Amino acid sequence: MSRNVLVTGGASGIGLALARRFAPAGDRVILADLNDAAGQAMAKELGGSYRHLDVADESSVEANVAAIEDEIGAIDVLINSAGLLQNAAQTESFPLEEHDRIWAVNYRGSYLMCRACAPRMAKRGPKRGGGAILNIASINSFTPLPLPAYTPTKAAIGSLTGVLAGEFGPSGVRINAVAPGFTLTPAMQSRIDSGDRDPVGMEGLSTLGRLVKPEEVAEAGFFLCSDAASAITGVNLPVDCGYMAAISYNTYPS
Ligand SMILES: NC(=O)c1ccc[n+]([C@@H]2O[C@H](COP(=O)([O-])OP(=O)(O)OC[C@H]3O[C@@H](n4cnc5c(N)ncnc54)[C@H](O)[C@@H]3O)[C@@H](O)[C@H]2O)c1
Secondary structure, X not given: OOOEEEEXXXXXXXXXXXXXXXXXXXXXXXXXXXXXXXXXXXXXXXXXXXXXXXXXXXXXXXXXXXXXXXXXXXXXXXXXXXXXXXXXXXXXXXXXXXXXXXXHHHHHHHHHHHHHHHHHHHHHHHHHOOOEEEEEOOHHHOOOOOOOOHHHHHHHHHHHHHHHHHHHHHHOOEEEEEEEOOEXXXXXXXXXXXXXXXXXXXXXXXXXXXXXXXXXXXXXXXXXXXXXXXXXXXXXXXXXXXXXXXXXXXXXXX
């Protein structure tokens, strides 16, 4: 069955890599983003469609989800990749407006999207395969980095994934997350270019000694949304080049 796959943040980075994984598999991708020029261009390239959607805005989420289901059909897969990265900051000097914006997009945005889509999937039940949701968490779900807004949003997304998996599991809807390590997306590249991230330092923190590629996150996400993962729900799967495995090793001399 060709699935309708809605990808927030689909114009760039991990969201775009996921769309690029689903489209050749025969699925219909709907990219949703604030970056209209890139979103429209990528949707055209993938033979899909594009919607201007602000995940932090409840009315934008509700209107777009309703319109997609009216005009295209049931959303079978939801991918919540819209998100904002953060530079390292000290809590005392970190602007509260920036803190709140990161929470609004990363956590509340994922929550609003799940709230709009999961009940619709649940009502349809197993008729269309049950429905699947993929949240994009982070290694920050498990270990803290010096990012006083970003890190807690990703811990919360990991928690939300489990909460919703429990609520919607009886209706056959599966809800999982991937937890990428340092991934070379446009957002990460711009931080490297501005000197806010050190690529060599990040590479050295993973046991595989390199950054994650967006396509590697996409491959794991595609699996979690596929029938091959039909018994898997509520997990937050690290795709981190062994970042967490390497932590304790880095404390011993080699
Ligand atoms: N790059 C990494 O190292 C990394 C690691 C772990 C998790 N992540 C997560 O992956 C996700 C994607 O990040 P990325 O690195 O691909 O970034 P990116 O900037 O390349 O892509 C993010 C996309 O989200 C869109 N977006 C931002 N705010 C939005 C909003 N309010 N509504 C709709 N779209 C919006 C942007 O326009 C952009 O197209 C984020 O949730 C991020 O936290 C990234």
